[in-house]
Amino acid sequence: MIALRSHLQGRWIEGGSPQVLVNPATEEPLAQAGSGGLDLAAALDFARGAGGPALRELTFAQRGQLLAAMAEALQAHRDELIDLAVRNGGNTRSDAKFDVDGAAFTLTTYAELGRGLGEARFLVDGEGVSLARSPRFHGQHLLVVRRGVAVHVNAFNFPAWGFAEKAAVALLAGMPVVSKPATSSAMVAHRIVEILIERQALPAGALSLLVGGPGDLLEHLGPQDVVAFTGSSETGARIRVMPAVLRNSVRVNVEADSLNAAVLGPDADPGSETYDFFLKDVLRDMTQKAGQKCTAIRRVLVPAAVADRVRDDLADRLAPITVGNPAQEGVRMGPLATASQRDEVRRGIDLLARDGRLVYGAADVKPVGVDPGRGFFVGPVLLEVEPGAEAPSVHSHEVFGPVATIVPYSGRPAEAVEVVARGRGGLVSSVYSEDAAFTTDVVMGLAPHHGRIFLGSAKIAETSPGPGTVLPLLVHGGPGRAGGGEELGGLRGLAFYLQRVALEGPRPVIERMIK
């Protein structure tokens, strides 16, 4: 069993008190990782003191080149990373490609954005403004890079993509990164950093890796530092109330739970292209990554008149999904990431079932390609509630697995909006309809409650990756339950790592300064 090491202060170092990482399909131990005894204050100082100045020295275009080199490194090691994700992540090859290719695509996109920003080292924010009758007294906002370190605490489900989407934005902004992957699936992120260090893709101190528990990492954060976290809302809240975070107004971005909804319009008759598009997206979100996507559709709102048909059609399409060891040919859905995730999903299914009934599948499943009783498997499960049911758990409890609930509604847009809004804030919801009036009403009604709304028209069925895919040019995050954060969104994502500052003074002096 190999011991994963952290990369801190410019060198590889093994921490104590390790946890064991396993193959979630077979429970075979693969590696161990611990952070006990590591000097994390010194690690942050090194990032701030070595990585920060080195990155700030570079222009945006040069930082973009670093990202391009990172993408290239990932692509060069694509097969190896996919194999690791299959073994340590319970990913099918298709799941693993989604993660690794998503990482490379995000890096490439931000590399291009960097090229577009050219030789600058700070961003000019908006036009200058006259502050008095005399045009000489002038104001101009800038966005300048913060002098601290960006700590990234990632979720277990996307060890490659989650790492890359946070790192790409921070590095392009000019902030050094300390990345902490979730321990259970850390092998992919660990290998990525190993590859990047081997290739000397980044200046010393620009990228550090902490494997194992977070230790006292966040207790050493200062006023120029930021934390971006993806995971449970409980952990998000724990980060927000840390004394160092409060005392220093450390910026915190949280991406947490979300009860993403898909709304089928009453015009989308069964058998229509729009209806098929909708079914395909629901099915993909239930089974891809075994439903372990923060953006996956959890609530399936369908006009009551077609609820039976939707249920039957989904059941028909779920039937051939083979669950088992993703290393085996033909398996279309792997296990959950950990035993505790499996147990929590099972408990969640029981909870949701109290709001209605289970109409397809069971929490128990006989996986193929593994010894009996081994692996953290849950089969796809479809539930359904009565039209108009209050269904408190369906609208408040995120089950992070291959689970969705059909929620019949009247077909009126206002009702769809009201029902979806019971989720109290989400990352993304979607509406499948060709009726422009219906779509507009639902989209505008849902907009304040979401970071993204997906318009599922047949017109984009061929090119669309569906609502469950995070795109680097669109914001990712959402209000309320979803954590209140915002990542990506093209250049918008940089703002989290930059300080907006207003310059106030003589126009010629300011204009010369920002040229």
Place this chain on the structure above:
Amino acid sequence: MIALRSHLQGRWIEGGSPQVLVNPATEEPLAQAGSGGLDLAAALDFARGAGGPALRELTFAQRGQLLAAMAEALQAHRDELIDLAVRNGGNTRSDAKFDVDGAAFTLTTYAELGRGLGEARFLVDGEGVSLARSPRFHGQHLLVVRRGVAVHVNAFNFPAWGFAEKAAVALLAGMPVVSKPATSSAMVAHRIVEILIERQALPAGALSLLVGGPGDLLEHLGPQDVVAFTGSSETGARIRVMPAVLRNSVRVNVEADSLNAAVLGPDADPGSETYDFFLKDVLRDMTQKAGQKCTAIRRVLVPAAVADRVRDDLADRLAPITVGNPAQEGVRMGPLATASQRDEVRRGIDLLARDGRLVYGAADVKPVGVDPGRGFFVGPVLLEVEPGAEAPSVHSHEVFGPVATIVPYSGRPAEAVEVVARGRGGLVSSVYSEDAAFTTDVVMGLAPHHGRIFLGSAKIAETSPGPGTVLPLLVHGGPGRAGGGEELGGLRGLAFYLQRVALEGPRPVIERMIK
């Protein structure tokens, strides 16, 4: 003694457990205000349910008209409000005008911004983007108004301006406001709301007022609500850790402490225009509002070679400042707002004096126009530290009164930046110099640590209100110790009250939707 009432659920209502509001110059009781027993959950619901829809119905231009009417109402009652500020705020007439006129100016500025936004009800955020090779698959970000209520918790020092700068932005964005002034100086804010209600300047529920303590107001906040707070960092931290705030990811903006610095360049010889401009700004910030401005200069960085001269010049100019009852002719500085503020400022002066020495003034002062021993007075106090002194309190303890400390430095820009940055994040700092290279180095060095940098060149001396004045077109807020918030900044300020949402779908459908 009158009892101030709250305006909640569309009516005036008196709460229990009142506190007494006094004239801080004479300690004469003026009014009482309490919030005991008020149903604050219902008050928030009324704002959300009545005020929200009424405001969202309006276009930005129409909301701008509301702000223009508010400004007009303030101007019509200007003398009355100034009189109240003199009595209840300890303001000189000049201080009171600064507050009331600042309020009206901010409202007028946002009224104009609203007119510029025209008939829209949401903002289009950036250009649309192609999301695939096919240009049909399209993304577009919008900023849409949140469905909740904006709670504004204001500081005691600017009862008019503080109210208006928060309310203007929220109302223009389309969010209903519940405003809670600091109790000690609440009479001005109370009278403003009374005037606005009498004039029916706003739709029902768009503006509520809570006088007295905050009670359980913040325990009822939900995922679409926001809180903007100005005051101490301790209270800011208490708001951030409230269970409802954490659970619902309630947006919180904190504007807290700040050790604003003014840096005199080595080129600004005593007697030069730039030097005089610098002295004037330091003097204004020490004495205006008795130094009770969050943006006031606290640390005066001067080249060691001229430190003695600066000290003497400031002392000469402080000497004729008459301290006393601001209702009396000739008084140029009034008392602090409360007895506890006075005590805290006295303690703060003692603390700073340990870092160096007191060179002008004394915490004790003989105010004119009041009975002996009455009133919460502190005279202007100037301190000084040795060149290169660590001066931990000077760089960490904000004394919220007529107090500043001279900090001699070498004249090197890098040293100025390092010394100012010891403040760990501030609202505004300023640099007084005509040397473009020096100014640029200091400005760019200070930028990541501040929300605003003021370039004090003689070229703008005639039109400039100095660094201590918050301008509605520039952001107000700062990282770290300053709370990490951001207000105003023209249209930038609206973002706090809006939800950014990405629309993802067929280009023609999205383009029609946002027209």
